[in-house]
Amino acid sequence: MYIDYDRKAHDWHSAWNSRDAKAICGLYADNVVFISPFVAKLGLSERGVLTDIRALYDYVSMTLSRVANLKYDMVANCVGSQGQTIVYRNQSSHIVAETLEYNDEGLIRLANVAFSTAPIKRKNYGSR
Template identity: 40%
Template sequence: MDFDRLAETWYAAWNARDLDAIMALYADDVRFTSPYVRTLEFAADGTLTTKFDLERYFALGLSKIPNLHFTPVVNCISADSHTMVYRNQSDAWVTEMHEYDGHGMIVRVVASYAGSPA
């Protein structure tokens, strides 16, 4: 699997603010964990388990953050996953670990942020 190409595609979709292109990267049975899932009261445990909920969560983020932009720092590659390290529009450090299925679709995400999410 070409994790560098997958990361480039992911950044391009997000930086274009193209929700359809973003959602096309995720499997139907995706599991997405982020402290902001809890902060925004989508799930008390911080994990979304349906693509429908993930799309609602992403749509809210895009609407609330009009200058949303991610700048890649490094892509750390493992056997079946990678962890992207990037800076967001607020210059905060973020990591996202993505695991993939056999079709190159993201099935698991763990997003982590430097400092405490607001």
């Protein structure tokens, strides 16, 4: 099955920045495995793993309500042999890498999220 990873990255980015939990979860399979240290931080799973769309919807809804200024700025779309890693800067200036794998219907079946350990300071070169 052909997957347009640039389109997938665009759709993912647009959904998250829309702050619409239904639009976001519409990108994921019902049996998604979602792994993130933020899941553990919110107390939703000790290991940071969610294993279905209902749990992901609860996580997304909680995240959107807790992070009023949530915004992702794309840094890179890295394509691999079995999926992609979307790299972005979040509203706290942390660099985040989210590795996504897709099922046969083109929905995200696995998402593994990793955060930088400290915000990355923006540098101003020249007169920008």
